[in-house]
Amino acid sequence: ETGVTQTPRHLVMGMTNKKSLKCEQHLGHNAMYWYKQSAKKPLELMFVYNFKEQTENNSVPSRFSPECPNSSHLFLHLHTLQPEDSALYLCASSQEADYEQYFGPGTRLTVT
Amino acid sequence: EDQVTQSPEALRLQEGESSSLNCSYTVSGLRGLFWYRQDPGKGPEFLFTLYSAGEEKEKERLKATLTKKESFLHITAPKPEDSATYLCAVQANDYKLSFGAGTTVTVRA
Numbered sequence: 001e002t003g004v005t006q007t008p009r010h011l012v013m014g015m016t017n018k019k020s021l022k023c024e025q026h027l028g029h030n031a032m033y034w035y036k037q038s039a040k041k042p043l044e045l046m047f048v049y050n051f052k053e054q055t056e057n058n059s060v061p062s063r064f065s066p067e068c069p070n071s072s073h074l075f076l077h078l079h080t081l082q083p084e085d086s087a088l089y090l091c092a093s094s095q096e097a098d099y100e101q102y103f104g105p106g107t108r109l110t111v112t
Numbered sequence: 113e114d115q116v117t118q119s120p121e122a123l124r125l126q127e128g129e130s131s132s133l134n135c136s137y138t139v140s141g142l143r144g145l146f147w148y149r150q151d152p153g154k155g156p157e158f159l160f161t162l163y164s165a166g167e168e169k170e171k172e173r174l175k176a177t178l179t180k181k182e183s184f185l186h187i188t189a190p191k192p193e194d195s196a197t198y199l200c201a202v203q204a205n206d207y208k209l210s211f212g213a214g215t216t217v218t219v220r221a
Contacts, residue, residue, distance in 0.1 A: 043156075043199070045208075045209060056208075097207045101146075102158060103155030105154055106153075108153075
């Protein structure tokens, strides 16, 4: 595996379900990010982890819970989501916080 | 608040018809400006980083330039495979990264 991988690629969940998104980077980077991408809107930064420590939580609702067990893995735990949470969720990594970011392919989430 | 505005929203070009995309920004101290390309159903792919006014970067048919208030992405003699959404992002001195909504480019053969 190379670059940034994300699983699953597609996810359909009900509002009462609990699911997790997984991201893994094979680039030896120290920073990892979660973004939300909705149609016709700019990418919204959700969370930033630098050396496994959360350095930014961009006013994200508590129904989204990130976890970064090591510098290569990042999870986004989801529970009691709303239909408006349906979007493409992108993971990215960078060497340091001020370097260019490399993105995974995303998870297309649909909340029914 | 940092703001990034990209124009136009959509651009339709004939193969070989050169054009430019605009990214205007207001930021509290620019650390860097990034250009990405995004194909449908995929994550953004890094193209360029620009750090200071006057800087230029080139890659194949793409050339990015930077002034104190905006950046341009010039596409010279585009081909159908250049069709994609091009995203601009600015990073402020506090390391926050703000993205524009993108310009969707369609190149017809």
